[in-house]
Amino acid sequence: MTDCVEVSCELPVEAEELLPEILGQLTVLGAHLGDAVGTAVALRVYIDGDRAGEPARLQAALAGAGARRIEVRVLESQDWLAGYRESARPFAAGRSWWIDPHPDAPTAAPIGRRRLAIEPRTAFGSGSHESTRLVLAALEALSVRDKSVLDIGTGSGILAIAADRLGARPVVAFDVDREAIWVARRTAIEQDWLARPLLFAGPIAAVGRYEFDVVLCNMITEHFRPLLPDIRRVLAPTGFAVLSGMLETELADVSSVLRGVGLDVRDQRRSGEWLSLTAVRDDG
Helix, strand or coil: CCEEEEEEEEEEHHHHHHHHHCCCCCCCEEEEEEECCCCCEEEEEECCCCCCCCHHHHHHHHHHHEEEEEEEEEEEECCHHHHHHHCCEEECCCCCCCCCCCCCCCCCCCCCCEEEECCCCCCCCCCCHHHHHHHHHHHHHHHCCCCCEEEECCCCCCCHHHHCCCCCCEEEEEECCCCHHHHHHHHHCCCCCCCCCEEEEEEEHHHHHCCCEEEEEEECCHCCCCCHHHHHHHHEEEEEEEEEEEEEHHHHHHHHHHHHHHHEEEEEECCCCCCEEEEEEEEC
16 A cells, blocks of 8 residues: 655635646545635645655645645555544535534434535545535525436535435436545445435446436536536436536636526526536527
8 A cells, every 4th residue: 555645735715716727637635625714724635655746746836826834744545544534524514414524423413404424535525615515505495306316527426415315316426537436335325314326437428318307517617618518418308407616707608608508597606706506408
C-alpha cells in the first residue's frame, strides 16, 4: 500500500470556484473544504503518494490562487482516510436532511429530519458542498414518491440515495468512474433502510430510450454542458431536470444553452456563489 500526501491551506473564499479546475488536473483521492471563517476556508487535499511532482504542482496552483499557510505532510496509507474522516461531523442540510459521516457510529437525526449516512470517501458527494445541498433542497421541493429518477455522475450516490429515501421508484444512477460506483454501492448498504438504487458504470448512452420523471446532474458547467442534449432526451415530457454545480456568473450563458436544447428554466436556487436550476422540456 502506498502513502498519501496531505496538502492543507487557508484558501480565499473567492478562490473556491477555481478548485474544480485545479484539482481536476491531479490524482486526488479526497478533499475536505471547511466552512468559511472570515474571508478564508480551510482546505485539505489528499494525493496518491506515488504521483511524484503532484504535491508541488498543487502547492504552486494554490499559491497562485492566493492560498496562505500551505503545508504538506505524508500520511501512512492505513491512516490517511481515518484522518480525513476524523474532522467530519453530522450536519443539517435543507429542510429535512441530516448528513451523518459516521455510519459505524451513527448520530440519530433530530426530530423531523431524515438521516443519510454518507462516509467521506474518494468519490465526490459528501453533502458538504453547496452544489450538493442545492440538489438535496430541490428534491425536497419536488414530489418524487413513485416517480422515476436518474442521477447522472452519481459520485458517492448521495443524491440517488436521497431520492430513494423520498420514495422514488425506480432510482437509476451511473458514473463513468467505476471507483465511484463501488463507493455508491457501499454507501447505499450503510443506510438505515433498504436503499435500492440501480447503479452502473458507463455513459449516459447506456440509458437507451428510457425516460425519467426527474433527472439530476450535479457537476461543474463544463462537464454537464455536453450532456444537455442527452438530458433533454431522457427527460419525460412532464418531468423535471435539476442541474447544479454552476456559478451564479454562468447563469445567462447556461440559460441560453438550455433554451437551445429545448429546456425551459422554471426554478433556481442559490447558496453563496453556487446555483442550481430546475428545468422542464419545452416541446413548443
